[in-house]
Amino acid sequence: MSKAMIYNNRPTQWDAKLFLIAGVFMLVNTACLWIRAYSDYQLSILWAAVPAITALSASIFALLKLYKRVAPQAPKLALSGAGFALIAGAALVLAAVWIFITSVFGSGISDSPQLGLSLLTGVFMVAMVIAFLCYGIACLLVKNMSRLGYLLFAPVASWTVMLLVGLLKGFEVGLSLDFYTNAIIGIAFLAIGILLKAPLRSRI
Template sequence: MQNVQYTPTSWDARFFLIAGGFMLINTLCLWARHFSGYQLSILWPAIPAIIGLASSVLGLYKLHPRIASRAPTLAKWGAGFALAALLALSIGACWVIASAVLGDATRGVGMQALIGVFMVAMVGAFICNALVCLRDSASRTLGMALSVPVACWGVMILVGVISGPEVGLSLDFYTNGLLGTAFLTASVALKKRTGETCSDMHNAEA
């Protein structure tokens, strides 16, 4: 029976590429909503942000098999946090869309609680995955890229604690562009690692 070689998939890189693109679109929408004279709906920046953040969570989840052998416990925690963040984001997305259609309820306590759960879970997921990647010199660029969201959300949480949740959340006007750049960097790093792995497998076969 012929042995079958399985090459690593690049879905993690694709998800981060999608995440980076949509977060940059979100940033443009936020700036346009702020500086233009038109009353743009919150859905204009919200939808790209939801897609971008959901894609980054899926990217983290797909990253788990690639890094699980390096630090199994940290990798499992990272995957668990990612799933929790995805659940909170899904509920929040439905809430935002319903609020836009039925009336503005995005400032309620329930929505703020969902945002809090999402941010804590996302920070936890990125911390765990960044720590795993930073341990290996070959994936240090990826680890540094995954550390950028940790820093951004850490600042937002700190400002939110000091000055109030709304002030902390308003920093997305500045931080989401950094997130988009970090996600694109992660995608490039993952594609490079996938290419190197495939090259090594072909050399081994030869």
């Protein structure tokens, strides 16, 4: 394969950069959650919310940037993934506005989220599960991107567990699993970013 062909088949560097950014901020979010749990320091939940929103926003943009790479060989899956990513983005924006208004003009956000915020979170998680699932399957159908496809299933598994636990034991209990799942998601985002920066032939 010529260098020109390899270059043309490489995803844009923004894919890798956005996933790396998402991974770093998701791990920062995890660290904040752990500090709140194990430290005597009274860290506001807002310190955990901001990096989480940043990480998830970056991951949504990363998926949208990945669209052109998978669309030629899996157009329907790529389009579905992009569509659900946009739905997740809309829910995330509304949730972020809710958190900002509550924090600045209200009594602040608590460890027990309000019903409206919980519903937005649920919509976001379902949309993200479907978006990552579509992109993961699409990557399995694209030559030299199978590893990327498998890594995209890590967030799917994490969010699915949270949703299932939420359905069985209450949504608040499901959301509390972010203490563990966000670390897995953060590591997966970093791995995806690193893989996207690797030469094409190493992604098989």
